[in-house]
Amino acid sequence: MNVTDALKARFTCRAFTSEPVDGEMILTIMEAALKAPSWGNTQPWEIFVANGKSADRLREAYYDRFSHGVPANPDIARPLPTDWPPALKERYEKLRDDRSEFLGLNRSDESDMHSLMARNFSFFDAPCVVFLCMDRSLTPWSLFDLGSLSQSIMLAACEYGLGTAAAVQLASYPDLLRQELGIPDNLAVCIGIAMGRIDADSPHNAFRSPRRPVDEVVRIRG
Numbered sequence: 165m166n167v168t169d170a171l172k173a174r175f176t177c178r179a180f181t182s183e184p185v186d187g188e189m190i191l192t193i194m195e196a197a198l199k200a201p202s203w204g205n206t207q208p209w210e211i212f213v214a215n216g217k218s219a220d221r222l223r224e225a226y227y228d229r230f231s232h233g234v235p236a237n238p239d240i241a242r243p244l245p246t247d248w249p250p251a252l253k254e255r256y257e258k259l260r261d262d263r264s265e266f267l268g269l270n271r272s273d274e275s276d277m278h279s280l281m282a283r284n285f286s287f288f289d290a291p292c293v294v295f296l297c298m299d300r301s302l303t304p305w306s307l308f309d310l311g312s313l314s315q316s317i318m319l320a321a322c323e324y325g326l327g328t329a330a331a332v333q334l335a336s337y338p339d340l341l342r343q344e345l346g347i348p349d350n351l352a353v354c355i356g357i358a359m360g361r362i363d364a365d366s367p368h369n370a371f372r373s374p375r376r377p378v379d380e381v382v383r384i385r386g
């Protein structure tokens with residue numbers, strides 16, 4: 165698989181099969197992804213992986229909290245952004261409307277929306293979740309580095325036939341992650357990436373998000 169194929173194949177996988185992900189494969193994917201660039205080669209990332217039974221324990225604890233209405237308490241970007249420039253807001257709302265309609269869900273129906281959100285808190289049934297962390301003192305530049313790393317992980321995973329979902333909701337309860345994965349207090353849990361075999365029969369994986377046309381986004385002079 166070449167890079168362009170991987171870029172085109174990647175999508176946010178929101179339903180996984182229960183097939184386990186081999187630990188060696190995880191390390192191979194991470195080793196390739198760690199070639200990601202970073203500010204002054206600081207490599208600010210620390211990676212904690214919940215695999216197999218560890219992912220299952222966390223899934224149970226996350227789902228229990230979510231179903232009892234325990235508010236998310238993420239380490240970073242609290243509260244989550246609500247105000248967006250108009251064009252971004254329009255794309256955000258369109259995505260939510262289009263995805264709900266595609267799945268036959270009603271956006272004004274609370275229980276429909278609750279069940280959609282609940283999928284985040286069962287990690288979309290992924291057998292493996294990768295958590296990216298960095299020291300709490302770092303700036304948005306290091307978060308930029310973690311973004312590069314995220315995409316590198318997701319593209320490398322494509323090569324091994326694995327689906328991924330980078331999701332901020334997976335970092336909702338860092339205290340549970342610290343307990344299960346031994347994440348030290350000085351590290352902020354920034355994002356979770358669910359990883360595993362794609363459930364090709366799930367309608368959640370049939371939806372594809374659109375992109376702005378390249379000639380609208382890119383201005384080339386000369």
Ligand SMILES: Cc1cc2nc3c(=O)[nH]c(=O)nc-3n(C[C@H](O)[C@H](O)[C@H](O)COP(=O)(O)O)c2cc1C
Nearest residue numbers: 174175176178259284330331332333334355372373
């Ligand atoms: C930083 C970040 C946070 C995200 N958080 C979530 C999330 O919490 N739940 C979710 O279902 N998707 C989440 N997504 C996935 C985006 O909704 C998705 O990338 C976007 O709609 C484009 O679709 P695609 O990834 O399928 O191409 C997140 C993506 C990024 C980059």
